[in-house]
Amino acid sequence: MTISASGYSEMSKQFAVIGHPIEQSRSPELHQAFAQKTGIELSYTKRLAPLDGFEASMKAFFAAGGAGMNVTIPFKEQAFAQCHVLTERAQIAKAVNTLWMQDGQLYGDNTDGQGLVDAIQALDWILENTSILIIGAGGATRGVIYPLVQAGVRNIVIANRTLARAEQLVADLREKVPEASLAAISLNDLKGNFDLVINATSASLSGDALILPENLHFKYAYEMAYGKPSSFLDQAKSRGLPTSEGYGMLVGQAIEAFYIWNGLKPSLKDFL
Numbered sequence: 001m002t003i004s005a006s007g008y009s010e011m012s013k014q015f016a017v018i019g020h021p022i023e024q025s026r027s028p029e030l031h032q033a034f035a036q037k038t039g040i041e042l043s044y045t046k047r048l049a050p051l052d053g054f055e056a057s058m059k060a061f062f063a064a065g066g067a068g069m070n071v072t073i074p075f076k077e078q079a080f081a082q083c084h085v086l087t088e089r090a091q092i093a094k095a096v097n098t099l100w101m102q103d104g105q106l107y108g109d110n111t112d113g114q115g116l117v118d119a120i121q122a123l124d125w126i127l128e129n130t131s132i133l134i135i136g137a138g139g140a141t142r143g144v145i146y147p148l149v150q151a152g153v154r155n156i157v158i159a160n161r162t163l164a165r166a167e168q169l170v171a172d173l174r175e176k177v178p179e180a181s182l183a184a185i186s187l188n189d190l191k192g193n194f195d196l197v198i199n200a201t202s203a204s205l206s207g208d209a210l211i212l213p214e215n216l217h218f219k220y221a222y223e224m225a226y227g228k229p230s231s232f233l234d235q236a237k238s239r240g241l242p243t244s245e246g247y248g249m250l251v252g253q254a255i256e257a258f259y260i261w262n263g264l265k266p267s268l269k270d271f272l
Contacts, residue, residue, distance in 0.1 A: 012043055013261070015043065016044065016047045016070070017069070018047040028044045034271075037270065068261040071098070086109075088146070093142055095142070096109065098111050111257050115253025115255070116252065119244070122268045122272065123248070127153050128153075130195035131155035131195050132153050134200050135201050136202075137169045141158060144200070146173070146176060149177040154181065157182075158184050159184075160184070166186075170184045191213060196220045197212075197236070199230070223244070225246050252268055255268055
């Protein structure tokens with residue numbers, strides 16, 4: 001379900017992104033670009049909260065008339081816990097990256113998974129009736145399963161170094177996506193045929209080499225991280241396969257948040 005947060009007065013709306021650290025956030029420039037494209041007046045700032053000060057900072061922002069807030073690391077789970085009303089995809093993700101007030105209640109959504117779906121569709125890669133391997137069983141993976149299945153993915157295998165963590169995620173999510181098959185495997189058992197492989201580990205960030213064995217076959221490779229060297233993408237490229245890093249997902253999740261708050265949805269392809 002999409003809950004729209006339009007209905008604020010027409011003066012310039014105040015938005016912010018909150019995190020710790022926050023300097024790296026691209027959200028302000030993205031939202032300003034969307035506003036320019038759609039003819040909306042808004043202000044969008046970065047908000048650094050102390051590690052133990054998310055709740056106070058967030059509440060002060062809305063008390064001062066803030067219209068909407070994005071939440072980045074490490075506060076997405078805390079944001080989830082603060083909300084009075086959650087969308088279905090936020091409930092499943094157990095993390096919130098988009099907040100707004102409506103009738104005195106704090107609403108929360110998670111647009112990360114839809115951002116990934118929109119980014120993949122903008123590449124003209126097919127999701128309907130596909131089989132996908134996701135490497136990693138952390139919060140990033142939890143947040144994308146439901147939107148991928150909504151987009152028509154029929155088989156998802158989650159591979160993780162600690163198998164029990166992947167198995168737990170599958171157990172948590174199976175009843176939420178009855179129309180798809182979910183399975184867990186150990187990172188040491190990577191093999192099989194997939195349409196798409198998504199790297200949702202921080203291996204690209206820490207420089208740990210992720211080895212894709214020869215008996216793992218796939219057509220496309222998507223790296224959730226962006227702007228960093230990725231041995232995962234290097235290996236896919238060496239096979240001559242189409243690849244993408246995660247900038248499109250970043251833009252996609254921002255567009256989805258912009259749409260919730262402002263009721264207008266710019267085209268992702270205009271910002272890639």
